[in-house]
Every structure is written in C-alpha cells, then in structure tokens.
Amino acid sequence: MCIFCRIVSGELPASVVYEDDQVIAFLDIQPINPGHVLVVPKYHAQSMEDLPEEDAAHMMRVGQIIDKALRKSDLRCEGVNMFIADGRVAGQDVDHIHLHVFPRFKGDGFELKVPSDARKTPGREQLDETAGKLKRALQVVT
Ligand code: AMP
Ligand code: ZN
Numbered sequence: 124m125c126i127f128c129r130i131v132s133g134e135l136p137a138s139v140v141y142e143d144d145q146v147i148a149f150l151d152i153q154p155i156n157p158g159h160v161l162v163v164p165k166y167h168a169q170s171m172e173d174l175p176e177e178d179a180a181h182m183m184r185v186g187q188i189i190d191k192a193l194r195k196s197d198l199r200c201e202g203v204n205m206f207i208a209d210g211r212v213a214g215q216d217v218d219h220i221h222l223h224v225f226p227r228f229k230g231d232g233f234e235l236k237v238p239s240d241a242r243k244t245p246g247r248e249q250l251d252e253t254a255g256k257l258k259r260a261l262q263v264v265t
Pocket of ligand 2: 125167
C-alpha cells in the first residue's frame with residue numbers, strides 16, 4: 124500500500140483538517156508554509172487520468188474550501204498556491220495523486236523558478252500547430 128493509502132486506512136498518522144466520503148485533506152509533513160494541505164482521493168489513483176472527472180472536480184472543490192479557510196484562519200496567508208504534480212517528470216514523488224494547497228505571503232522564500240532558457244517563443248504558426256494537436260486529442264478524451 125502507498126503512503127497515502129496507509130494514511131487513508133488509519134495505519135499512518137496524519138493531521139487531518141477535512142474529510143468526506145471521497146477525499147481526505149491533511150497537513151504536509153514538509154510544508155512550504157504552515158497550513159500546507161494535501162487533498163487526497165480516498166482510493167489509490169496514480170495520475171489525473173486515473174480519476175473520474177467528477178472525482179477530479181471534487182478534489183478541486185475541496186481545494187477551494189481549504190483556500191477559503193486558510194484566508195479566514197489565523198495562519199499567515201496573503202495568497203494561495205494550488206499545485207498538482209502529475210507524473211515523475213512533473214515533480215510527483217508520491218504516486219497517489221494529490222492537490223497541494225498552501226498559503227503564501229510576501230517574503231516566504233518560495234518561488235517557481237523558470238530558467239529563462241526554459242521558455243520558448245514560438246510564432247503563431249507554431250502555436251496554431253500545437254493547438255491543432257491538442258484539439259485533436261481533446262476530441263478523443265471528451
Ligand atoms: P509530490 O512531490 O507532489 O508528490 O508531493 C508529495 C508530498 O507529500 C511532499 O510535499 C511531502 O512532504 C508529502 N508527504 C510525504 N509523506 C507524507 C506523510 N506521511 N504525511 C504528510 N505528507 C507527506
Ligand atoms: Zn495510494
């Protein structure tokens with residue numbers, strides 16, 4: 124069983140802040156800032172594509188209420204980041220899909236570093252070709 128399945132089953136401890144039939148939300152043990160929450164489906168699913176659409180929507184709905192709660196709480200919160208790492212190359216370490224929701228404040232030291240050479244500058248023709256590839260795939264998945 125994966126770490127998050129073991130938390131869902133109660134075998135491993137977690138500081139749970141929210142729970143319903145479908146998801147459990149608990150504090151990350153290595154928070155970016157205090158109040159860093161992970162929203163986790165209660166069944167094992169590795170990737171976003173393994174989640175039924177409604178379950179993905181529910182994970183985001185719960186992310187939104189955590190966002191609201193962070194802003195109302197006594198925790199320092201001037202903004203919120205939500206983040207999903209879907210796949211190893213995208214930074215996923217725990218192979219059970221989860222939504223990170225964490226408070227941000229000025230000077231907290233967190234930044235999404237994008238090296239200047241990682242940004243491309245495609246022309247419109249290239250953008251349209253890429254859009255075409257994606258639109259063809261969208262017809263398959265919707
Ligand atoms: P990711 O890199 O998106 O897969 O994120 C995995 C997150 O899970 C990291 O931020 C870890 O700090 C967090 N994490 C790992 N083990 C635990 C645990 N037992 N309880 C809470 N958070 C955990
Ligand atoms: Zn799991």
